Amino acid sequence: MKIFSKSFWAPIAVSLVFASTLVISSIADAKIFDPQTFTLDNGMQVVVISNHRAPVVRQMVWYKVGSADEVEGESGIAHLLEHLMFKGTKTTESGEFSKNIARNGGQENAFTSYDYTAYFQTIAKDRLEMVMKYEANRMTNLVITAEEVVPERDVVLEERRSRVDNNPRAQLGEQVNATLFTNYPYRRPIIGWEHEIAALDLDRILAFYRKYYAPNNAVLIVEGDVTVEELKPLAEKYYGAIPRGPDIKRERTIEPPARANKRVALEHERVTQERWNRSYLAPSYSYGEGQHRYALQILTELLGGGASSRLHKRLVLDDKIALSAGSFYSPDALGPATFSFYVSPKPGTDMSKFDPAIDEELARLIQDGVTKKEVDDAIDRLQNHAAFARDKFGTGARVFGVALTSGGSIDEVESWPARIAEVTPEAVVAAAKHVFQGTFHVTSELLPKPQS
């Protein structure tokens, strides 16, 4: 209904956006966003996506740090810091940047995910320099006091109550992640555990800030009515002046193979509609056997992507046991990705019907394969989605931001249409075997509380 600032966004929105391409003719040659890029002397990468549709620009600064980079016991620190970045600096008052953005007709926000934290402003093109000046300033000059931390921490606790504690589905989601990831930091919620948020203090927050906020750990992306020739001198003037920080290595634990299927169930008095989900670990951009990542995008599209998909036909139309059903996979992660199935059961359906139905569909797919037509249709749909994504302002900046902070590259994004078009039925089956055969999963059920 409203965009509330400084919000954490579930990374789910990003994946659709990953799609992108021209629909015309030679797919292999098609450029998606056709960005230009250069790197400042201090190691900060800059990406420019020119789009002259309206006299507007969006500046985004992405930091290669997210909740999965937090140390044990400090969950929520990346997100709380993101909130506190709206306070003052050595040379500006608390809230001054926001006030100036608003005064100049701009809009802003920020978000935190597992692998990145990003800040952005959308504003008339002739105000770009102003927002660059402020954004560069808060990269290393933030000044916050213990007195400012307390109410902002309360705000975050309210945010947690509103997103999680008031919401049974989100509570179950937290439990699923804590179960699916045995050792990898994705097991912790992005917003943090309540008791750990409450214990975060100024010293720890500042230490985190000093460690990760530096030009060599950030990416500047500007999309809109600007050219690389216009941007370069500004980027050098404001961001180029910031000294390079120490090299940062993102230390992540390794997720051991799962050894058992697990089941998580939540019965709650405020649930009236059941949900059934199942999740597997899967390769991502940067983790595991990444060669499967394109085939997995085709696989999720043909298996659970919409009205044409196998699961919709099977569970909704033929068996009539679901109101809706589908699957989800996105390779946008520095750590393991997940491949998941979701079902809204038809009221009164025995919940034990979904396990065998999904198992059967997976076995059928692995045994009988998929048709060339299914694969080609899925390729076509993904490429269509891409054209729409390109029509939406800000998509390019978001896609590159995610890629460049999650182990991907500009080439990876730009060659996406060609890679997707190369996926064969055999590759889809191989990817399915890799993720589903001889592996383990977590099943979750959200259930109404039985009347006592």
Place this chain on the structure above:
Amino acid sequence: MGMNMTIRKFVRSCVAVTAVGFGVAFTMQTALAVEVERVISDKGIEAWLVRDHSNPIVTMEFKFQGGGALDPKGKEGLAALVASTIDEGAGDLDSTAFQTALDDRSMTLSFSAGLDSFRGTFKTLNKHRDYGFELARLALKEARFEDEPVERIRTQLISRVNQNSQSPNYRASRKIFELAFGDHPYGQSSSGTVDGLGALTRDDLVNFTQTRLARDNLIIGVVGDIQADELKVYLDKTFGDLPEKASSSGVAKIEASFTGGTTVIDVDVPQSSVQFGQPGISRDNPDFYAAHVLNYILGGGSFVSRLYQQVREERGLAYSVYTYLMPLDSSAAVMGGAGTANARVKETIDVIRDVWKEFAENGPTQAELDDAKTYLTGAFPLRFTSSDTIANMLVAMQDDELGIDYIDKRNSYIESVTLKDAKRVANSLYQPEKLSFVIAGRPVGLSATE
């Protein structure tokens, strides 16, 4: 937010309309080149068009006046069920064939029902354009409403109503509408009721499309890679065979009734949903622009509003606190919301009431007014970055009779609001004694009144 989808859409569309109230370029060095064309087809169907050749895509928003508020008693949810089933099979295509036809071509054709409107959104790649408009025509004129999809979707909508009834935000929000509008149709939810949805028959759905989707209550906005001459042909094909006149007009005018009280609905959650409202101002009131500026200062301007500063920034009481103007066709309200831990509800309400009272008495400062104007005028071009927002604006411009040159004039309306106007309108619009609160949760120190 856990609000029901339809309500959400409805609120969003109100916000959009309000925002459209305000316009173009403040002394911007870069001009905004958006040309609106009035396109009238051979059969007399009118659409406003903004051509944009950046991508081979066409986006169309269309709106039939009259929505869920016209649902007959006992059939609450009629417009909502039609909106969700009208694209589930039409002409020779059954539900699966129709949905697959859309999905395979990645086309969007979807419908939604608000209190005052029944809306359609259509988006296609040019390469599928002919077929896309044909599917839109089929849905509007030849929807099949077969048992299988209707029952499936009826079950989904009922499931949603049930789930909403457990959401604190939804319950508080419903309650405040009921308090404001009582038995008037605006008091009912456009997403329907379990009984209402359950009672609807196929005849009801067919009758709705035959009597409510007509040419005299239709407004169309189009954006994209299409020429006026091409669009004319599609307009005739898609809308040309609709009946001349719709059966129903609007609902009776009603003054929103807010008594200034505090109502508590007991829900076992750690965070209470706090919703509040008072009477508002209609879109055609000459003071509407002043009210829009005032709303920005009070609670509309995300990180800089008075409520944001007092409730969130100074005291950390809530993650979100906001207000918005809700001009309906036949009434108007000022609405707002916040979410806070049960123990801090009372303090939050006290702060909001204090801010409200002070603002009503003294209005904004000159500095606040100046900042609001530069924000509202400067942010206008941001609306022209995507086809969807432009198409919505084209619909709102026609709906609210703002004129085809509105985009050029809009900022002058904002600029013309003086401090004297702002203080006068703050004084008459904001009525602290009528500001009513509904809390869903277990607030400490406030007793449940139901």
